[in-house]
Amino acid sequence: MKxxxxxxxxxxxxxxxxxxxxxxxxxxxxxxxxxxxxxxxDGTHRFSELRRRIGGVSEKMLAQTLRALEEDxxxxxxxxxxxxxxxxxxxxxxxxxxxxxxxxxxxWISDNTAQVLAARETRRSKAKG
Amino acid sequence: MKxxxxxxxxxxxxxxxxxxxxxxxxxxxxxxxxxxxxxxxDGTHRFSELRRRIGGVSEKMLAQTLRALEEDxxxxxxxxxxxxxxxxxxxxxxxxxxxxxxxxxxxWISDNTAQVLAARETRRSKAKG
DNA sequence: CGGAATCCAAGATGATACTG
DNA sequence: CAGTATCATCTTGGATTCCG
Numbered sequence: 314m315k316x317x318x319x320x321x322x323x324x325x326x327x328x329x330x331x332x333x334x335x336x337x338x339x340x341x342x343x344x345x346x347x348x349x350x351x352x353x354x355d356g357t358h359r360f361s362e363l364r365r366r367i368g369g370v371s372e373k374m375l376a377q378t379l380r381a382l383e384e385d386x387x388x389x390x391x392x393x394x395x396x397x398x399x400x401x402x403x404x405x406x407x408x409x410x411x412x413x414x415x416x417x418x419x420x421w422i423s424d425n426t427a428q429v430l431a432a433r434e435t436r437r438s439k440a441k442g
Numbered sequence: 443m444k445x446x447x448x449x450x451x452x453x454x455x456x457x458x459x460x461x462x463x464x465x466x467x468x469x470x471x472x473x474x475x476x477x478x479x480x481x482x483x484d485g486t487h488r489f490s491e492l493r494r495r496i497g498g499v500s501e502k503m504l505a506q507t508l509r510a511l512e513e514d515x516x517x518x519x520x521x522x523x524x525x526x527x528x529x530x531x532x533x534x535x536x537x538x539x540x541x542x543x544x545x546x547x548x549x550w551i552s553d554n555t556a557q558v559l560a561a562r563e564t565r566r567s568k569a570k571g
Numbered sequence: 572c573g574g575a576a577t578c579c580a581a582g583a584t585g586a587t588a589c590t591g
Numbered sequence: 592c593a594g595t596a597t598c599a600t601c602t603t604g605g606a607t608t609c610c611g
Contacts, residue, residue, distance in 0.1 A: 343583095344583085344584085371585055371586075372585095373584075373586090374585080377584095398591080
């Protein structure tokens with residue numbers, strides 16, 4: 314019997330080895346994964362559009378993030394194969410489902426940001442007092 | 443008008459400066475944040491219990507993660523101030539709400555892991571064909 | 572037992588330059 | 592435009608050690 318590891322907490326050995334779910338979660342919740350998912354919720358966008366929309370992401374990281382999400386089947390990449398180059402990205406149906414969950418979490422956090430900041434203040438003054 | 447940055451995508455400047463929501467999300471979705479949140483869903487646990495339950499986390503990272511979540515007001519730390527030391531951790535009401543959302547996301551991923559792995563395979567064979 | 576402090580290896584990220 | 596390749600850097604994470 315395996316001990317209770319984080320594999321179990323995340324749904325167990327369904328993926329086969331270690332913890333596939335954990336790897337997916339890492340892609341999704343990577344520094345830029347969330348933002349890409351949210352940015353694609355309202356439709357198709359080109360590479361440079363995404364860069365502008367997300368802001369602060371380097372070409373390298375955006376490309377890397379998009380590739381990871383594409384590999385996982387969350388993002389669809391359409392290369393028009395023209396010059397000048399034109400590539401468009403969109404969510405797959407599965408990606409839309411995922412993005413919905415992510416958006417809920419992001420929304421909750423957004424709605425509770427003030428409360429979190431207040432909690433931090435409380436702690437800070439308690440530490441002083 | 444501000445350009446669309448990831449600040450906007452995550453709920454805008456509600457936190458005051460940059461993007462407080464983003465920072466919170468980083469805490470929550472950090473490598474171990476998710477697991478701690480999930481591990482605490484079923485009640486109070488001691489430090490070493492958490493280490494065993496989560497599995498694979500070092501003392502340093504667990505302590506660091508717990509402190510961050512505590513600062514944000516998601517986790518409550520109760521130090522009994524005895525020898526040998528005894529400290530217990532639990533979710534705050536806000537933490538329970540958050541953990542519920544996180545659990546939903548984790549569950550979705552867990553339920554869709556097979557589909558993601560299938561998507562990866564499809565891509566792989568398409569690349570070959 | 573529950574950490575804090577330190578040192579070090581590994582990985583993530585960014586700026587830049589280059590290509591089709 | 593849409594990337595890739597490369598190098599420098601900054602951050603993470605882990606192992607170890609020490610303490611109350």
